[in-house]
């Protein structure tokens with residue numbers, strides 16, 4: 645039986661609706677967003693999060709920003725369009741889906757430039773819905789390809805949340821787990837809590853438990869021990885940007901998990917939609933890494949756990965060198981070997 649998924653981001657009657665992921669697992673609450681400023685804030689505060697979900701939210705948020713854009717000429721409309729798109733682009737720097745979605749909306753606007761502006765706005769809403777719909781199909785396809793790497797009874801470790809709520813549906817790293825469940829497999833998942841924002845503890849365990857999938861919560865520092873105990877046969881994670889050489893930016897802590905997997909001779913898989921592969925970024929050194937507020941570490945979830953004024957380093961992501969990536973699982977298939985050569989082939993027709 646197919647898993648029932650909660651849609652975490654969608655657009656209805658001119659309103660952007662998002663599942664507020666900062667409230668999970670305690671409250672399942674949808675926000676109704678009617679301004680681009682609130683869309684920007686929802687992305688910044690991780691109320692909507694996960695690379696594909698961020699791209700979808702940005703496409704819908706842009707519709708809110710151009711609602712009252714001038715309709716006398718394309719040129720006047722496009723000045724406002726660019727201003728609003730550039731504003732959304734400042735919300736978070738690492739997940740390339742944000743920029744990929746905004747670029748796709750820009751290309752659609754230019755394609756329709758000879759239409760009356762009212763029609764262009766309709767076409768842009770159609771494009772935003774297409775981005776969401778396609779992501780659903782992409783994630784299901786990633787799940788199907790990833791499933792070929794898994795076996796009934798396996799132990800899987802994952803980091804952060806790359807589940808259905810981080811995408812239009814199914815997720816990326818978690819997609820094969822839902823398909824495995826549909827096949828009646830019993831895969832045992834170990835979810836890193838993923839400090840400091842605990843996407844693993846709060847979101848991944850919540851998603852998998854709802855689906856009846858066997859999940860055990862561990863602290864990030866326990867990953868080495870569970871691997872040493874032989875409980876893990878594969879690691880699968882999501883990503884926020886794959887560089888042209890196969891270096892992968894993902895939630896902070898992923899690089900350490902990749903090193904542990906290598907040390908224990910465990911395959912380390914990255915689930916990546918083509919919308920997260922950025923051939924314009926040469927290597928991981930060129931991926932902008934978001935740094936977030938110190939309070940996420942010193943008083944996470946409102947409880948102070950470090951002295952006032954302590955120095956803090958809070959990068960939201962790290963980069964796993966391509967040498968540690970066993971395979972990149974995309975909607976077009978599983979990529980191994982020389983990523984510099986293999987990744988561009990994904991985009992050739």
Ligand SMILES: CSC[C@H]1O[C@H](OP(=O)(O)O)[C@H](O)[C@@H]1O
Pocket residue numbers: 690693694695696803804805806807810811815816817843881882883884894895896960
């Ligand atoms: C399916 S993309 C999931 C990816 O995004 C997360 O970052 P954030 O929670 O900050 O949006 C994390 O890196 C996940 O692997």
